[in-house]
Amino acid sequence: MNSTSKIYIAGHNGMVGSAIVRKMKAEGYDNLLLRTSKELDLRNQAEVNAFFDAERPEYVFLAAAKVGGIMANNIYRADFLYENLMIEANVIYAAYKYEVKKLLFLGSSCIYPKFALQPMNEDQLLTGILEETNEPYAIAKIAGIKLCESYRRQYGCDFTSAMPTNLYGPGDNYDLEKSHVIPALIRKMHLGKCLEDGNWEAIRADLNLLPIERVNGMSSEFDIIAILNKYGVTHPPNPTRQPPNHPTTQVALWGTGAPLREFMHVDDLANASYFLMNHYSEEQFVNVGSGEEVSIKDLASLIKEIVGFKGELLFDISKPDGTPRKLMDSSKLNRLGYKSLISLKAGIERVYKEYQQTSN
Numbered sequence: 001m002n003s004t005s006k007i008y009i010a011g012h013n014g015m016v017g018s019a020i021v022r023k024m025k026a027e028g029y030d031n032l033l034l035r036t037s038k039e040l041d042l043r044n045q046a047e048v049n050a051f052f053d054a055e056r057p058e059y060v061f062l063a064a065a066k067v068g069g070i071m072a073n074n075i076y077r078a079d080f081l082y083e084n085l086m087i088e089a090n091v092i093y094a095a096y097k098y099e100v101k102k103l104l105f106l107g108s109s110c111i112y113p114k115f116a117l118q119p120m121n122e123d124q125l126l127t128g129i130l131e132e133t134n135e136p137y138a139i140a141k142i143a144g145i146k147l148c149e150s151y152r153r154q155y156g157c158d159f160t161s162a163m164p165t166n167l168y169g170p171g172d173n174y175d176l177e178k179s180h181v182i183p184a185l186i187r188k189m190h191l192g193k194c195l196e197d198g199n200w201e202a203i204r205a206d207l208n209l210l211p212i213e214r215v216n217g218m219s220s221e222f223d224i225i226a227i228l229n230k231y232g233v234t235h236p237p238n239p240t241r242q243p244p245n246h247p248t249t250q251v252a253l254w255g256t257g258a259p260l261r262e263f264m265h266v267d268d269l270a271n272a273s274y275f276l277m278n279h280y281s282e283e284q285f286v287n288v289g290s291g292e293e294v295s296i297k298d299l300a301s302l303i304k305e306i307v308g309f310k311g312e313l314l315f316d317i318s319k320p321d322g323t324p325r326k327l328m329d330s331s332k333l334n335r336l337g338y339k340s341l342i343s344l345k346a347g348i349e350r351v352y353k354e355y356q357q358t359s360n
Contacts, residue, residue, distance in 0.1 A: 001029070001058075001059055001102075001277060001278060003027075003029050003030065003031070005029070005031060005058045005059055006031050006033060006055065006056065006057045006058045006059070007024065007029060007031065007032050007033065007057065007058065007059045007060075007061070008032075008033040008055070008057035008059070008060045008061070009021055009024070009032060009033070009034060009060075009061045009063065010042060010060065010061065010062050010063060010064040010087075010091055011062075011063040011064030011065065012032075012034045012035075012063075013036060013037075013171075014063060014064065014065070014067070014171065015167065015169060015170070015171035015172050015173075015266050016063040016106055016164075016167065016266060016269060016270070017061070017063040017064065018170065018171045019169065019170070019266040019267055019269065019270035020061050020063060020270045020273055020274070021034070022267070022270065023267070023270040023271060023273070023274050024274070027274065033055055033057050035051065042064050042086070042087040042090055042091060043083055043086040043087060043090070044090070045089075045090045045093070045094075048090040048091060048094045049090075049094050049097065049098075051094075052094040052095070052097070052098040053098060056098060057095075057098075057100060058100065058101045058102075059100065059101055059102050059277065060091065060095050060100050060102070060103040060104070061103075061104050061106070061273060061277070062088065062091050062092070062103060062104065062105045062106060062144075063106045064087050064091070065084055065087060065088075065106075066079065066080055066083040066084055066087075067137075067173075068080070068173070068178040068179075068180075069173075069178060069179050069180045069181065069184065070133050070134065070254070070320070070322055071177060071178070072177065072178040073133055073134040073137050074133045074134070077135075077136045078136070080134075080136045080137045080140065081136035081137070081139060081140055084137060084140035084141070084144075085140045085143055088105065088140070088143065088144040088147060089143075091103075092105065092144070092147045092148060092151065092159065095157070095159065096151050096155060096157050096159075100157075101158065102158045102159070102160075102277060102281070103148070103157070103158070103159040103160075104160060104161070104162060104273060104276060104277050105144050105145070105147075105148050105159065105160070105161040105162070106161075106162055106164065106269075106273065107141040107144060107145060107161055107162065107163045107164070107285065108137065108138070108141050108163060108164065109163055109164065109165045109166065109262075109287075109289070109326055109328055110130070110131065110134045110137060110138040110141065110323075110326075111125060111130075111138050111141050111142050111145065111163060112124055112125065112326070113126075113127055113128030113129055113130060114128065114130060114131040114132075114323050114324075115128055115129075116128060118325050118327050119327040119328060119329035120287070120326070120327065120328055120329055121287070121329035121331075121332075122163075122284055122285060122287060122329075122332065125142070125145070125285075126142070131322055131323045133320060134322075141163075144161065145161045145163075145285050147159075148160055148161050148285075149283050149284075152283050153283070158281050160276070160280060160281065160282060160283070160285065160286070161285035161286070162269075162272065162273060162276055162285065162287075162288050163285055163286070163287050163288065163328070164264060164269045164288045164289070165262040165263065165264050165287075165288065165289035165290065165326070165328045166180065166181075166182075166261055166262060166263045166264070166326070167180075167263070167264055167265075167266045167269060168180070168183065168263055168264075168265065168347065168348070168351060169265045169266030169267060169347070169351060170266065170267075170351070170354060171266070172266075172351070174186070174187045174210055174355070175210065175212075176188070176212055176231045177212075177213075177231075181261070181296065181299070182263060182299070182303070182348065182351070185251075185253070185299070185300055185303045186303055186307065186348070186351065186355055187206075187355070188231070188232060188233050188251045189251055189303055189304055189307040189309040190206070190307055190309075190352075190355065190356075190359070191203060191206060191228060191233050192233050192235075192249045192250075192251045192309050192311050193249075193307055193308055193309045193310070193311075194206070195228070195233070195235040195248075195249050196235075196248060196249045196309070196310060196311060202359070202360065203217075203224065204217030204218075204224075205217060205359055205360055206359045207219070207224065209358065210359075212227045212228075212231060213227060215227040232251060232252030232253070232314075232316075233249070233250075233251055233252075234249065234250045234251075234252070235248065235249045235250075236248060248311065249309075249310075249311035249312070250311055250312045250313075250314050251300075251309070251311060251312070251313055251314070252314045252315075252316050253296065253300055253313065253314070253315050253316065254315075254316055254319035254320065254321075255296065255315060255316070255317065255319050255320060255321035255322070256297075256315055256317050256321055257295060257296045257297030257300065257313075257315045258295060258296070258297065258321065258324075259295065259296050259321045259322060259323065259324055259325065259326075260293050260294065260295050260296075260324070260325040260326070260327065261293070261294060261295075261296060261299065261326055262289050262290055262291070262292060262293050262294075262326060262327050262328055263290065263292070263294070263299075263344055264288070264289060264340060264342075265290075265342040265347035265350075265351075267342065268290065268340045268341060268342050269288055271338070271341070272288045272333065272338050272340075273288075275336075275337070275338045276288075276333075276336075276338075279336060279337070280336060286332055286333050286336075287329060287330045287332065287333060288328070288330060288333055289327070289328030289329075289330040289333075289340070290340040290342075290344070291327075291328075291330060291340060292340075292343065292344050293325075293327045294344060297313075297315070299344075300313050301313070302344070302348065303348060303352075306345075306348055306349055306352050307352060
């Protein structure tokens with residue numbers, strides 16, 4: 001790539017796509033092709049082909065996807081499978097048809113078997129059953145990997161894939177029904193802290209920015225308390241009647257807190273994607289991870305410390321844990337010359353400051 005190359009970033013308004021846009025602009029690339037989902041429906045093959053025919057991009061970052069947390073993945077199974085299959089199939093086919101020089105497909109660590117050997121390396125793909133709660137999304141991402149491999153084998157296309165670990169950062173989804181674990185915990189503990197402090201102004205500002213179901217900052221205190229209770233943020237009606245030193249606010253989490261997870265700031269992924277687009281042209285996909293592993297319980301404790309929430313963390317063991325452990329083996333990427341730069345604590349501190357600035 002060079003600064004004048006025509007570069008299409010599919011999904012540029014999403015967390016990953018927007019991070020790639022920031023990276024490309026920082027590196028001096030100013031010929032970026034960007035389309036919102038209203039301007040270009042990537043599920044529609046005719047629209048995608050017309051766009052590629054008219055614009056003729058030279059390079060493509062395929063970061064567009066329908067994404068969500070464990071609850072959303074488990075509830076909207078058909079939507080996650082269908083929409084992600086259509087998006088990647090249409091873009092990858094158009095990249096082949098209109099002779100894109102290089103395409104990088106961004107996948108997910110959920111492609112690996114539920115009980116994969118740890119840490120998970122690229123050779124473990126399709127060696128066991130998938131985690132049930134996000135199986136449709138994982139199948140769609142595996143299909144994207146295989147499409148890139150197949151177009152490379154059959155037609156010689158320079159298409160490859162990168163599989164990032166769990167991501168967080170600017171542009172994350174803080175909708176408590178659909179969010180991933182880090183934004184969900186940040187928002188729950190932020191609202192819990194506001195309840196502790198009696199800071200209703202901050203609670204209402206938060207709900208005005210992002211209502212929970214139909215409850216916003218103009219709703220009654222009764223309705224706000226009820227919706228927060230529904231999503232695991234509880235506050236006793238008479239905290240002065242509690243025993244001395246008893247936490248007045250509680251935040252509930254799904255599962256036992258025992259599963260181990262790896263997280264990566266999305267700016268690290270953008271840096272790695274830029275690196276791979278410039279330095280990697282092989283058939284096998286590449287893991288992109290931080291190498292930093294943490295239990296959900298310890299993650300919650302870290303976020304509690306950063307937010308300043310003084311209440312109690314509860315673990316709802318009636319809810320699923322998901323995959324017991326998910327650590328990516330990113331040694332292949334490291335040998336190529338790229339390593340993660342942002343630690344988990346530093347990344348979450350940065351993200352919470354950004355969240356506070358946005359919600360106030």
